[in-house]
Amino acid sequence: MSPLELAGFAVPLLLARLVRGAWRPRALLLLCVAYYALEAGASSLAWLAAATVLTFGVARAAPPSASPSARRALLLGGVAVLLGFLALFKYGAAVSPALAVAAPLGISYFAFKLVSYLLDLYWDDRPAERDPVGFALYAAFVPQIVSGPIQRADDFLGQLRAAARRPNVTAGLRLVLFGLFKKLVVADRLALLVDPVYRSPLDATPAAAVIATYAFAFQLYADFSGLTDIAIGLGRLVGIEAPPNFDAPFRAVNIEDFWRRWHMSLTFWLSDYLFTPLRMSLRSFGALGLAAAILINMTAVGVWHGARFTYLAFGVAMGVLLAVSALSSGLRRGWERRSPAYARLATLAGPVVTFHLMALGWILFRAPDLATARLVYAQLPAGLAALAAGPWAGLQAALASVHLEAGHVALTLVALAAMQVMHTLRYGVARGRFDAVVPPVLRVALYEAAAIAVVVNGSLDPGLFLYAQF
Numbered sequence: 001m002s003p004l005e006l007a008g009f010a011v012p013l014l015l016a017r018l019v020r021g022a023w024r025p026r027a028l029l030l031l032c033v034a035y036y037a038l039e040a041g042a043s044s045l046a047w048l049a050a051a052t053v054l055t056f057g058v059a060r061a062a063p064p065s066a067s068p069s070a071r072r073a074l075l076l077g078g079v080a081v082l083l084g085f086l087a088l089f090k091y092g093a094a095v096s097p098a099l100a101v102a103a104p105l106g107i108s109y110f111a112f113k114l115v116s117y118l119l120d121l122y123w124d125d126r127p128a129e130r131d132p133v134g135f136a137l138y139a140a141f142v143p144q145i146v147s148g149p150i151q152r153a154d155d156f157l158g159q160l161r162a163a164a165r166r167p168n169v170t171a172g173l174r175l176v177l178f179g180l181f182k183k184l185v186v187a188d189r190l191a192l193l194v195d196p197v198y199r200s201p202l203d204a205t206p207a208a209a210v211i212a213t214y215a216f217a218f219q220l221y222a223d224f225s226g227l228t229d230i231a232i233g234l235g236r237l238v239g240i241e242a243p244p245n246f247d248a249p250f251r252a253v254n255i256e257d258f259w260r261r262w263h264m265s266l267t268f269w270l271s272d273y274l275f276t277p278l279r280m281s282l283r284s285f286g287a288l289g290l291a292a293a294i295l296i297n298m299t300a301v302g303v304w305h306g307a308r309f310t311y312l313a314f315g316v317a318m319g320v321l322l323a324v325s326a327l328s329s330g331l332r333r334g335w336e337r338r339s340p341a342y343a344r345l346a347t348l349a350g351p352v353v354t355f356h357l358m359a360l361g362w363i364l365f366r367a368p369d370l371a372t373a374r375l376v377y378a379q380l381p382a383g384l385a386a387l388a389a390g391p392w393a394g395l396q397a398a399l400a401s402v403h404l405e406a407g408h409v410a411l412t413l414v415a416l417a418a419m420q421v422m423h424t425l426r427y428g429v430a431r432g433r434f435d436a437v438v439p440p441v442l443r444v445a446l447y448e449a450a451a452i453a454v455v456v457n458g459s460l461d462p463g464l465f466l467y468a469q470f
Contacts, residue, residue, distance in 0.1 A: 003179075003180060003184060003227075003230070003465065005039060006143075006227075009143065010173065010176055010233075012031045013028075013031070014169070014237060017167055017169075026133055029140065032142045032145075033140060036048065036105070039105065040104060044105050047107075048139065048140060051111065051114055052110075052135070052136050052139040052140065054078060055114040055117060055139070056128075058075065058077070059075070059078075059117070059121055059129065061074055062074035062075050062128070063127055063128065071122070075121055076118075079118050082111050086107060089102070090107065090307065091307040105146065109144065109145055110139050110140070113151065113153070115273070116272075117152075117153040120153070134161070138156045141235070141240070142234075143235050146231070147224070147231070147467040148228070148263075148265050149242045149264075150266060152243075159239060159241060162239075167236060167238055167239040168237075171233070172233040172234065172235070172237040175230065175232055177450050177451060178229050178233075178450060179226040179227065179231075179233060180230065180450075180454050181450045181454055182223070182419055183222065183227065183230075183465065184454050185418075185453050186219075186222040186416060187220075187222035187466075189411065190222065190412060191219055192402070192404060193211060193402060193412070194216045197376065198212070198367055198368065201376050201379065204401045205383070206382035206383030206385075207387050207395065207398040208383070208399075208401050209380060209383050210380055211395070212376070212402075213359050213360070213376070213380065214359055216359075217358060218416060220365075223465060224245075224246075224466060226465075227465045228245040228246060232244075243268075244264055245265050246264065247261040248423070252350075253347065254354055255322055255354055255357060255358075256325050256326060258358060259318075259322065270297055274296075275293055279293040290323070290326060291327060294322045295320070295323055297319070298315050298316070299319055301315050302314045302315015303315060310370060313370065313373075314361060314364040314365045317361050360377075363376050363377060383398075422450075
């Protein structure tokens with residue numbers, strides 16, 4: 001599903017606002033099913049429907065009044081089937097390419113939502129949802145099905161039933177617009193710097209490898225947070241507030257802080273359903289158990305992205321960094337208490353160090369294979385030396401090797417600065433109070449500028465969202 005196709009779902013959602021009362025969920029479900037079928041195909045819709053019916057049926061067949069053993073068997077059996085279904089398409093593609101082609105759109109996200117629903121029923125010992133329409137809408141809600149955020153069933157269904165809740169059309173359309181700006185004007189233009197290096201690293205100069213390393217960090221953020229903005233904005237059009245997925249991750253002071261701010265709905269999902277149970281089962285092993293739980297959790301994050309050794313290596317690398325950070329946190333806090341100078345240095349240097357660690361780690365994430373990742377890593381020292389010796393000459397040579405001109409970089413830097421202004425207004429000056437703090441004239445000017453930039457300077461050939469493939 002392309003950015004414009006996803007954003008275009010705003011039109012039927014706005015029409016659905018005309019439907020009142022109990023008929024609105026039915027209208028929304030019909031729209032979501034029709035749109036999903038058109039975008040993903042009948043086979044994807046059939047798999048989504050099968051997973052939804054299975055989950056709803058299993059939950060209804062296992063009420064709290066059932067025998068504990070039967071309830072456990074039904075609910076955990078349903079979880080196993082859903083995870084097996086996910087593994088079939090996500091990792092079976094490594095054996096049979098046909099499975100990759102047949103994989104339903106958004107399989108990771110609707111499977112995780114349904115798994116969390118069954119596990120919540122199992123752990124909280126509460127009754128299942130009785131409304132099949134509302135539950136089917138929860139599973140098939142188009143704005144979230146492409147790439148999240150992963151919303152819990154209680155939160156979604158509670159909002160759906162809250163008759164007093166009013167859709168926030170202005171805030172919703174604003175987020176859709178800003179999401180399109182991030183994707184089409186920022187991310188897709190950064191991709192022109194990044195993609196040639198990873199297609200053929202030996203044809204690019206070492207300086208180009210350095211530039212691509214940092215460009216990809218911003219590309220991934222702009223692409224994925226842009227998708228999240230569109231998804232949350234579309235939900236707001238019909239009164240559904242999705243959980244946040246990003247919280248200024250490049251301000252993170254350490255690697256633990258970063259993962260609390262990045263892809264937050266997945267991080268919290270894994271924390272609740274994987275890391276916490278692991279940590280509790282390994283708590284008798286002390287620090288070693290904590291390190292093992294972190295490493296397993298982050299390895300799962302890596303392989304969740306797909307059956308590729310680079311994803312596995314990325315997950316393991318992040319697990320090692322997180323384990324080291326977690327195990328040394330007490331020591332670092334002690335230094336900060338004893339030395340105000342160290343505390344100030346940590347506050348200033350922490351985000352810089354964390355950003356560089358993530359940028360280096362994302363080479364594994366972006367590279368199609370380990371051989372390409374090794375080539376990019378090997379070029380970084382020479383690339384840094386070339387840029388330090390002659391920044392302008394190194395930049396020109398790098399751009400020539402990827403067939404771009406300096407004007408492209410200048411336009412991209414302006415777009416990045418504009419994105420930062422948007423974030424400052426949303427999360428800094430006007431955190432949660434954009435309409436109240438930003439004057440109407442300035443708001444209109446921002447909307448117009450973003451719309452013009454999308455139309456005039458947006459990518460002429462927009463690529464799919466990076467996270468849509470997961």
